Amino acid sequence: MKTTTIRQAVIIPADPEQVYRGFTNPAIHSAMTGGKATGHAEVGAEFTAWDGYITGRYRRLEPHRRIVMDWLTSEWPEGARASRLELTLAPAAGGTRVILTQTHVPADQAPNYQTGWQESYWEPMAAYFKAQASR
């Protein structure tokens, strides 16, 4: 099966600690995305997001700086290995610069996930943190 890598860099209007918690705290993740998330931030622990559409396992956690996880969806090809998703966080003008590198993504599904990151994460995250800031 042909696989590919997704590379995106985005500015989220929140500090790195908030963004880190947004990815690793299921209650915040659920509020942020609108889809239920489960799990806890511990290396080796499993997590789910978007009502079980996304499942995975934390591989490396560097608080407020870096998250590495195995990541796949319910649409993943039968028998295919999970993708490896790495998120690095750094302070930047306007918030936090999130660099996403996702390897071993099934090539024929990659366009869906490229759009999915934007529509299902970056947009709701930007809206969520802007709303939090205005409270």
Added chain:
Amino acid sequence: MKLTVRVRPGSRFTLVEELDDGSYRVAVTAPPERGKANAAVTAALAEHFQVPKSSVQILAGHAAWTKIVEIVQPR
């Protein structure tokens, strides 16, 4: 280094995405008016490549969604 960049102005977030074919997709919050989006694209690429804004030049497509951009690494 010359890049082909497809721009999405008026986005809710700033995004730089490297595509498989070597081109880039850049979303910026600025609207496409009076050069605001071009300035935001320049700023986003400068931050992405960790160069000064002066090192990023739009060579072609100033009023188009697809632009040719040159990144000059500072000496």
